[in-house]
Amino acid sequence: MSKTTSGDFTKTTGWLDWYTGPAKPQFQLPAGAVDAHCHVFGPGAEFPYAPERKYTPCDASKAQLFALRDHLGFARNVVVQATCHGADNRAMVDACLASGGKARGVATVRRTITDQELQQLHAAGVRGVRFNFVKRLVDFTPKDELMEIAGRIAKLGWHVVIYFEAVDLPQLWDFFTSLPTTVVVDHMGRPDVTKGVDSEEFALFLKFMREHPNVWSKVSCPERLSATGPQALDGEQAAYRDVVPFARRVVEEFPDRVLWGTDWPHPNLKDHMPDDGLLVDFIPHIAPTPELQRKLLVDNPMRLYWPEEAS
Numbered sequence: 398m399s400k401t402t403s404g405d406f407t408k409t410t411g412w413l414d415w416y417t418g419p420a421k422p423q424f425q426l427p428a429g430a431v432d433a434h435c436h437v438f439g440p441g442a443e444f445p446y447a448p449e450r451k452y453t454p455c456d457a458s459k460a461q462l463f464a465l466r467d468h469l470g471f472a473r474n475v476v477v478q479a480t481c482h483g484a485d486n487r488a489m490v491d492a493c494l495a496s497g498g499k500a501r502g503v504a505t506v507r508r509t510i511t512d513q514e515l516q517q518l519h520a521a522g523v524r525g526v527r528f529n530f531v532k533r534l535v536d537f538t539p540k541d542e543l544m545e546i547a548g549r550i551a552k553l554g555w556h557v558v559i560y561f562e563a564v565d566l567p568q569l570w571d572f573f574t575s576l577p578t579t580v581v582v583d584h585m586g587r588p589d590v591t592k593g594v595d596s597e598e599f600a601l602f603l604k605f606m607r608e609h610p611n612v613w614s615k616v617s618c619p620e621r622l623s624a625t626g627p628q629a630l631d632g633e634q635a636a637y638r639d640v641v642p643f644a645r646r647v648v649e650e651f652p653d654r655v656l657w658g659t660d661w662p663h664p665n666l667k668d669h670m671p672d673d674g675l676l677v678d679f680i681p682h683i684a685p686t687p688e689l690q691r692k693l694l695v696d697n698p699m700r701l702y703w704p705e706e707a708s
């Protein structure tokens with residue numbers, strides 16, 4: 398597979414391309430497992446990157462995503478709109494439509510979107526919108542605009558996905574806790590794992606989930622959060638051990654409100670690109686029993702994204 402950025406685009410300097418030839422996981426995923434956080438990038442020649450983007454990635458097409466899904470043993474994907482596409486959801490929608498019902502999506506929308514356009518997104522398989530508060534990724538969208546969008550998508554039965562850094566949770570608390578939908582936190586709210594699992598910062602995140610039963614968390618991205626490694630490369634089976642206590646705490650306390658995803662193609666990683674097969678092998682460390690694994694990988698994502706099929 399050749400990895401390029403097509404169209405009139407040049408990759409951000411230092412960009413790390415996704416890993417070719419991932420291992421077959423040793424951990425066998427339960428039947429029907431969902432990769433509930435992944436992206437498509439372009440291809441730029443077909444789906445141009447947004448003018449307001451903060452980075453230009455290498456292309457990562459739907460066909461490449463579906464090949465990874467099959468290789469790792471997932472049954473389905475949730476394709477989350479990547480910030481490099483702004484509020485132009487065409488690449489994500491195209492992936493959902495091409496998946497034969499095996500992908501659902503999370504969109505980024507502006508308040509100018511019409512009801513008809515929202516209905517079209519729904520028909521394509523979109524079931525949520527993403528609000529992003531990570532400053533290196535997006536410019537600020539006023540909270541009144543976000544709240545207006547949340548009110549509109551609530552009527553479609555959709556949820557809100559939020560992405561923020563742990564240090565920003567206190568100032569975002571009131572907004573998050575006013576949202577009228579299920580709220581799904583990306584990557585555990587990005588804890589600083591060097592502060593420890595019993596830190597005030599992580600305690601606040603657990604309180605956020607404990608006091609608000611509509612809040613869910615993706616226990617994803619150990620490769621982003623780890624400070625110690627070792628990196629999930631070259632067969633390493635003990636990768637990212639410093640992240641395990643955080644994810645495991647969330648899985649064990651909130652087993653019915655957690656999701657897991659590869660985060661392929663892993664935008665903006667700076668020091669290494671993980672082997673996605675080894676990332677799958679991380680799962681039994683954070684969800685140690687078959688029951689927790691089934692909830693994390695099958696029951697919970699099915700309830701949120703394919704409720705009509707959920708048992």
Ligand SMILES: O=C(O)c1cc(C(=O)O)oc(=O)c1
Binds near residue numbers: 479480534583664665
């Ligand atoms: O931490 C990141 O850089 C990142 C970026 C994006 C995106 O650009 O959409 O999505 C993610 O899930 C994570």
